[in-house]
Each structure stands twice: as structure tokens, then as C-alpha cells.
Amino acid sequence: MIKHIFLMIWNQKGRNIGLLLEIFFSFIVLFAVSTYIIYQYNIYHQNLGFNYENIWMLQMDARESNAKEIAQTKDQIARYLKQQTEIQSFSYSSNNMPYGSSTSMTVLNHNGKETNPDYFQVEPSFLETFQLELMEGRWLKEDDKAANAIPIVINSELKKELFEDEDVINLELLDDEGNTEFKIVGILDQFKFQGEFSPARAGFFRLMPDSLNYPGSMMLKIQPNAGAAFEAKMMKQLNKMAGNWSFNISYMEESRKSRLRETQVPIIVLMTICGFLLFNVALGLFGILWSNINKRKAEIGIRRAMGATKNGLNWQFIGEMMMICTFSLVLSTFFAIQLPLLKVFSGPPFFISVWIYFLAIFVSILIIYGIVLICSYFPSRQAAQLHPAVALHEE
Amino acid sequence: MIKLSQIEKVYTTKTIETLALNNINLDIMKGEFVSIMGPSGCGKSTLLNIMGLLDDPSTGQVEINGESFARFSDKQLAKFRNNTIGFIFQSYHLINDLSVIDNVELPLLYRNVSSSERRKLASEALEKVGLANRMKHFPSQLSGGQKQRVAIARAIVGRPQIILADEPTGNLDSVMGNEVMDILLKLNEQEDTTIVMVTHDESMAQKTHRLIRLFDGSQVN
Numbered sequence: 001m002i003k004h005i006f007l008m009i010w011n012q013k014g015r016n017i018g019l020l021l022e023i024f025f026s027f028i029v030l031f032a033v034s035t036y037i038i039y040q041y042n043i044y045h046q047n048l049g050f051n052y053e054n055i056w057m058l059q060m061d062a063r064e065s066n067a068k069e070i071a072q073t074k075d076q077i078a079r080y081l082k083q084q085t086e087i088q089s090f091s092y093s094s095n096n097m098p099y100g101s102s103t104s105m106t107v108l109n110h111n112g113k114e115t116n117p118d119y120f121q122v123e124p125s126f127l128e129t130f131q132l133e134l135m136e137g138r139w140l141k142e143d144d145k146a147a148n149a150i151p152i153v154i155n156s157e158l159k160k161e162l163f164e165d166e167d168v169i170n171l172e173l174l175d176d177e178g179n180t181e182f183k184i185v186g187i188l189d190q191f192k193f194q195g196e197f198s199p200a201r202a203g204f205f206r207l208m209p210d211s212l213n214y215p216g217s218m219m220l221k222i223q224p225n226a227g228a229a230f231e232a233k234m235m236k237q238l239n240k241m242a243g244n245w246s247f248n249i250s251y252m253e254e255s256r257k258s259r260l261r262e263t264q265v266p267i268i269v270l271m272t273i274c275g276f277l278l279f280n281v282a283l284g285l286f287g288i289l290w291s292n293i294n295k296r297k298a299e300i301g302i303r304r305a306m307g308a309t310k311n312g313l314n315w316q317f318i319g320e321m322m323m324i325c326t327f328s329l330v331l332s333t334f335f336a337i338q339l340p341l342l343k344v345f346s347g348p349p350f351f352i353s354v355w356i357y358f359l360a361i362f363v364s365i366l367i368i369y370g371i372v373l374i375c376s377y378f379p380s381r382q383a384a385q386l387h388p389a390v391a392l393h394e395e
Numbered sequence: 396m397i398k399l400s401q402i403e404k405v406y407t408t409k410t411i412e413t414l415a416l417n418n419i420n421l422d423i424m425k426g427e428f429v430s431i432m433g434p435s436g437c438g439k440s441t442l443l444n445i446m447g448l449l450d451d452p453s454t455g456q457v458e459i460n461g462e463s464f465a466r467f468s469d470k471q472l473a474k475f476r477n478n479t480i481g482f483i484f485q486s487y488h489l490i491n492d493l494s495v496i497d498n499v500e501l502p503l504l505y506r507n508v509s510s511s512e513r514r515k516l517a518s519e520a521l522e523k524v525g526l527a528n529r530m531k532h533f534p535s536q537l538s539g540g541q542k543q544r545v546a547i548a549r550a551i552v553g554r555p556q557i558i559l560a561d562e563p564t565g566n567l568d569s570v571m572g573n574e575v576m577d578i579l580l581k582l583n584e585q586e587d588t589t590i591v592m593v594t595h596d597e598s599m600a601q602k603t604h605r606l607i608r609l610f611d612g613s614q615v616n
Contacts, residue, residue, distance in 0.1 A: 004497075004504055011492040306549075307447055307505035311468045342523025365427045387442075387448040392488065 005319045009327075013157070016324050019288055023328035026281045027368050031336045033274040034360035034367075039352050040267060043199050049155070049190030050130040053099035054088075054100060055252035056231075058218035058238075062245050066212045073242045074215055081218075084194060086226035091126035091219050092208055094119075098130075098193045099255035108162060108182075108204075115161045117154075117202035118193070121216065124204070129221045137169045137186030140207050150206050155191050158202035179352050182206070195256065197263035199351045215245070229354060289321065289379035301391030310384040317380035318373065325372040327369050329365055336361050396589050397446055397557065402455035404612075414454070415441045417612040425556070428583045428590045430600040433609035439593040440561055442609065446591060447480050447559045448472050448600040451499050466476070477505050481550030485562035487542040489534040495545050496521065496530040502553040520548040524578055533546055540571030551588070558582065560592040564599055576602060 009016055062070050081090050096102040096118065103117050126132070127139045135156065143194060144151040149172050159168060168184045175181040182204075190200045208216065222230070231249060238247050293300070303313060339345070340357035404416040431439050437462065444450035445457060448464055456463055464472060481502070484504045489498050499517040508516070521527050524544040534542055543563060545563050550558050551570035560579065576599050581586045592603065600606050608615045 001504065003510065007497060008492055011494075298486075298488055298489050301449075302482075302484075302490070303501070304473070305447065305476065305482045306502040307473050308472040311470075311475075312505070341489070387450070389444040392444075392484065 001316070001319070002323075004314065005316065005323055009320055019285070019324055020328045020331075022281060022284055023325055023368060023372070024332045026185055026277060027329060027364055028334040028335070029277055030274060030364040031332070031360055033270050034363045035339075035352065035357060036270065037267060038356050038360050038363070039350070040197055040263065042353075042356060044196045046192070047133075048192050048196060049188065050098065050132055050193075052252045052256055054222050054224055054226075055098075055129070056220040057097060057100070057252055057255070058220060058326050059248045059250070059251050060215040060218065060242075060245055061247075062215045062242075065210050065244065067365055070212055070213065070215050073245065076241050077218070078239060080241065081220070081234075084230075085210070086223050086230045086232065088221040088223060089125050089128045091123040091129045092215070093123070093126060093219055094121040094208065095216050095217050096120060097191065097217055097219060099195055099252060099259045100193075103194075108158075108173060108258070109176075110162050113162055115158065115202055117158045117161075117204055119152075120191070120193075120203065120205045121208040122205050126219065129219050132191065133189040135187045135189055137184070139186055140205060144207050145186075147183065149180040150380065151185045152182045152204045152206045153186040153188055154184055154202075154204040155188045155202065157190065157200045158204055159187055161202045179191055180349060195259040195263075199349070223389050256380050267368060278367070278371060282375050285321070285372060285375035286379065289317070289376055293317070293383040296383075297386065297391045301388045301393075304388035305385075305392065311363075314377075314380045314384035317383055318376045321372050321376035321380075322369070325369060329368060333361055336364075396425040396427070396460065397421070397449055397457075397591070398458040399442075399446065400456045400458070402442070402445060402452045403437070404445065404450070405453045415612050416445070419614055421607065421614070423589060426583070426587045427605060428580070428603040429592070429605045429607060430603040430607055431591065431593045431607045431609060432595065432597070432600050437609045438612040439609055443485070443559050443561050443591065443593050447482060448476055457470060473505070477553065479556050481553065481555040481558040481561045483543070483546050483550050483558065483560040484603045485541075485565040487534070487546045487566075489545055489549075491534050491544055492528065493533075495526065495532050495534070495537070498534065498545055499552050501549060506553065516552050517548070520552040521545070523551065524548045538571070539567050540574055543567060543571070543575050544578065547575065547582075551582060553584075554586075556589060558588055558590045560590060560594065562593050564594065564596060569612070572596070572599065 062073070065073070081087055087103075094104055096104045104119055106119050106138075108115055108117055122140070124139065124141050127134070132139075134153075137153070140151060140153060154168070168187065171184045172180045173182040173184070188205070191203055192198055192200055193203075194201075235247060235249065277360075300313060307317070336357070340354040343354065345352040346354070399419050399421040402416055402419040403414070406413045406415055419442060426595065431442060433439050435572050445452050448457070448577055456465070459475075462475075464475070467475065490501070492500075496514065496517050499520055499561070500513045503513040503516060518527065518530065521530055526541060526544050526548065529537065529541060534545070537545065543566075547563070558579070563579065564575050567575060579592065580602060583590050594600050
């Protein structure tokens with residue numbers, strides 16, 4: 001029977017080519033959308049590496065102040081904040097903090113390899129403020145400011161990119177002129193500072209130098225019950241301590257929500273477009289099958305007269321559709337599989353792993369087969385239910 | 396061989412009931428060649444469909460080879476039709492997307508017959524009807540007479556005991572009609588096949604063993 005179905009399809013190739021192309025293009029679109037969604041889902045479920053709850057971000061602008069004045073004011077602010085029971089911990093930091101729009105990147109070399117990690121300038125209390133997950137070695141401490149080689153804590157992504165399986169604790173990294181620049185003292189898991197939907201990126205932390213001519217930002221881990229009243233009191237005090245500075249406070253949970261929306265909206269739009277497309281494909285298939293069955297009523301009658309059962313006819317029609325679908329999927333999978341084989345988008349900025357492509361191919365195949373099965377089942381069943389005497393009456 | 400007892404067939408719509416067959420009683424013996432005649436709409440094709448188990452009577456009983464079919468499932472009926480009955484239709488009912496030989500193989504497809512055996516039996520059937528040289532052709536490339544001969548080959552390929560022919564010469568000119576009739580007569584004589592043929596052609600009917608006339612759904616003598 002399979003050979004017979006193949007023969008029927010082959011002899012009707014002119015009629016079936018449209019259907020084949022429709023399934024082909026639907027698969028390609030579905031594959032692209034599935035890849036994107038699986039990719040985002042996978043990134044979303046990777047470890048974020050920090051806790052964003054109850055974090056306030058205080059951005060400071062020191063305007064015309066010089067480095068010495070800035071250091072004095074920062075010290076004064078820190079002393080005030082330490083006295084506030086509403087604050088669990090706090091840390092000065094560079095401006096490239098979670099869910100913000102700033103980035104700071106540098107170049108690191110090791111054994112002929114080069115990479116461009118993000119670098120973050122922080123204080124020792126940053127670990128506690130963000131509840132970072134240290135995997136190996138130690139975190140930065142106040143004494144590190146006096147070290148010759150700048151102590152750094154790298155994240156696991158940087159370890160993987162630049163050092164692979166090497167033991168890196170206490171490893172010194174050289175600058176372009178061959179002088180010691182950094183010394184690795186610890187390894188963190190991740191620090192996906194651009195949010196859940198951004199891929200894990202290589203990065204490292206170092207202490208914030210005292211001699212900076214800008215104040216940077218302040219990250220505050222506050223008690224869950226601290227609210228608007230405390231914020232108002234704190235801002236009033238800060239303005240009193242640094243009258244010529246400007247302060248802007250934002251809540252990390254709100255920034256996170258806003259960043260998530262930025263990614264979720266295109267996903268929802270894509271899913272909606274894809275859904276409509278699949279709905280159209282389903283309608284198209286339904287229409288083609290109904291029309292096929294109307295054209296083939298006499299054939300249905302003759303097959304019944306020759307000994308086909310209702311069930312057999314039902315499965316024959318479904319089989320024809322599934323076979324066309326299979327041909328189309330073989331063709332489209334051939335094109336889709338080139339992406340993982342050629343490792344397309346496997347590097348920055350996407351890092352799409354090979355397994356994501358394969359899973360997207362598998363999911364797309366399942367969805368297309370499901371739609372074709374559903375769309376062909378009902379018209380085929382209807383065809384099989386036709387009374388042979390009535391069907392034979394049709395010319 | 397075929398026994399019809401008190402067959403009635405009523406077609407019911409929302410507003411009207413039409414009596415297509417009324418109290419038909421008929422015995423057709425093995426090896427008999429019977430023709431059924433009557434004006435259009437008198438129920439000839441309905442009677443043939445009931446004999447071929449393609450349609451159910453409203454009342455009455457159909458027996459073939461002593462077997463009655465009231466309790467037969469769809470699968471059992473399909474198997475019985477496949478093994479016992481061959482059909483020939485006025486409009487041939489060939490599948491245009493299949494070649495001649497693939498059309499002839501069709502009844503064997505629903506039996507447990509290997510592909511090579513199917514091909515062999517279909518070739519033999521086509522030889523019998525003189526179309527061995529048209530196996531790879533498609534129905535659209537054949538004349539009406541050739542199409543009907545393909546339909547006959549398809550009807551006989553499974554060696555059925557009964558052939559039901561619904562106006563097999565109805566669409567053909569007299570020369571082709573006679574050719575088709577000769578093939579049916581030969582089948583009846585040489586292979587003892589029971590044939591029931593609906594026809595409008597008196598001369599064709601005269602060549603058969605027995606003529607049954609229908610009028611307004613009833614049998615007339």
C-alpha cells in the first residue's frame with residue numbers, strides 16, 4: 001500500500017507541488033521561530049549569577065568635583081549608609097550594573113588567545129550585596145588595593161573562553177608590554193548583568209580604584225520592609241552631604257521587568273505571526289483536502305467496491321498527506337540542518353548551540369506532522385464515510 | 396448463487412419518500428448471464444448496487460452463496476466484495492492518476508498478494524481483454540472501448556465468481572459495444588462466471604441467458 005500511495009502522489013505531482021511548497025516554507029518559518037524561542041528559553045533558564053531582589057541603584061553625578069573631593073564625599077556617604085538599619089549592605093561600583101545600558105569591555109590575552117570580557121569595578125561588599133556565587137578561590141578584599149598585580153575574580157565564561165581546563169587561581173596575566181597586569185584570585189559562576197535573556201558573557205571583577213574622577217554608582221541591598229519613607233529620608237541626607245551632586249535612584253526589580261518586556265514583546269509578536277501562519281497552513285491543507293476529496297468521490301466509490309474498508313480508505317488519504325509532508329520535511333530539514341553543521345550563529349553575539357538547532361528541527365517536525373495529521377484526519381474520515389453507491393454516482 | 400427475497404428500497408428525504416424497488420424476488424444461478432432492462436429511473440442500478448453489497452435494502456434479504464449479510468461488518472463486507480464480486484460501470488470509473496496496469500491491480504491491492512504476483516495477474520487479465528500493449532498507458536490516452544476493456548480486466552483480475560456490469564456498453568458505439576459484449580460472453584462461457592448486466596440495449600440483452608425487466612421499481616414479466 002505504501003508503494004501505491006507513493007505512486008498516487010508521484011502521478012499527481014503537479015497538484016501536490018503547491019502543498020509541498022506550503023509545508024516547506026511553513027517549516028522554515030517555524031524552524032526559525034522555534035530556534036529563537038528555544039534559544040531565549042535556554043538563556044532565560046541559565047543561572048543569572050546574582051540576586052536582584054531589594055536592590056536599589058543609586059546613580060551619582062559629581063559634576064565639577066575633583067578626584068579628591070569625590071573620594072571624601074563617597075567616604076562620607078558610606079559612613080552615613082552604614083548607620084542605616086534599613087540597608088543590609090552596599091557597594092560602590094562602575095556604572096555597568098545589572099539591567100542598565102552601560103557596558104565596559106577590555107581585551108585579555110593568554111597563551112596567544114584573545115578575548116573581550118566585560119569588566120566591573122566594585123568594592124569587597126559587592127559579593128554580599130548581590131549574593132554572588134563564588135566557585136573557586138576567594139573574593140576581592142580591601143588589602144588587594146595594595147597589591148602589585150591587580151587581583152581579579154573572573155566568571156566561568158571567561159575561564160572557559162580563555163583558559164579552558166587550566167588551573168587559573170593565582171595565575172598572573174600580562175599586558176601588551178609583557179608586564180604583570182592582573183592576578184586571578186577567584187572564579188564566580190555567571191554574572192548575566194544584561195538580564196535573563198542575554199547570553200552568558202565573559203567578565204571579571206576588580207576593586208574600584210580610589211583615584212577615580214567620577215563617583216560611579218552605588219548598589220544598595222535594602223531590607224524588604226524599607227520603602228518610600230526611607231528613600232525620601234536617605235535622598236534628603238545625601239543631598240545635604242553633597243549639595244552639588246545629583247542623585248538618581250532606581251529599583252533593580254523594576255529595571256528587570258522593563259528589560260524582560262523588551263525581549264518578551266518580540267517573542268510574543270513572532271509567536272503570534274507564526275501562529276497565524278500555521279493557522280493559514282492548516283486552513284490551506286483543510287481546503288486542499290476537501291477539494292481533493294470532492295474531486296475523488298468516484299475513486300472513493302470504486303475503491304470501496306473493489307474491497308477497501310472505511311478505515312483503510314481513511315488511512316490511505318491520511319497516508320498520502322503524511323507522505324507529501326514527509327517529502328517536504330526531508331527537503332526543508334536538509335536546508336535547516338546546514339545551520340548546525342556550519343555552526344551558524346554559534347559565536348558572538350548569539351552563541352546558538354548545535355543542540356538548539358536540532359531541538360528546533362525536531363519540534364518543528366512534530367508540529368508540522370501534528371497539523372497535517374489533524375487537518376487530514378477529518379476530511380479523510382469524511383471521505384471514508386461516503387456511501388459507495390453515492391460516491392460511484394459522482395462523475 | 397444470488398438470491399434476493401422481498402427486496403424493497405425506499406429513499407427518504409425531508410418531504411418525500413421514493414420507492415425505488417418494490418418486492419423484488421430473484422434467483423440467479425451459478426454460471427448464469429442475466430440482463431436487467433427497464434426505463435431510466437426504474438431502479439436497475441439500485442438493484443445492482445444491492446446485489447453488489449454497495450447499498451442496503453430497506454427491507455428484504457440478499458444472499459450470495461448461501462450467505463446473508465445483515466450482520467456483516469464493513470471489513471467483512473469489503474472482503475467479501477473483493478473476493479467474490481467484480482464491478483463494471485458505464486463510465487468505467489478508472490483512476491486517471493494510475494496507469495492501466497495499476498488500475499487493473501487495484502482489487503489485488505486489498506488482498507494479501509505480493510507486488511510481483513499482482514503485476515503477473517494484472518498482465519494476464521489485460522491480455523485476456525486484448526490490451527497487453529497498453530499497460531503503461533494512462534486512461535486519458537485510451538478510447539472509450541479500451542477504457543471499458545481495462546475496467547473488465549480490473550473486474551476479472553481477482554477471479555470473482557460474480558460480475559455485476561452496469562450498462563457496460565452504454566457509452567460505446569456498436570462496434571466497441573459488441574467487442575465488450577463478446578468479452579463478457581466469453582468470460583461467462585469459458586470461466587463459468589455469473590454475470591448480471593444492466594442494459595438499455597435490447598440486442599445485447601438478447602445475447603444473455605435471461606432477461607429481467609423492471610418498471611417503476613417492480614419486476615415485470
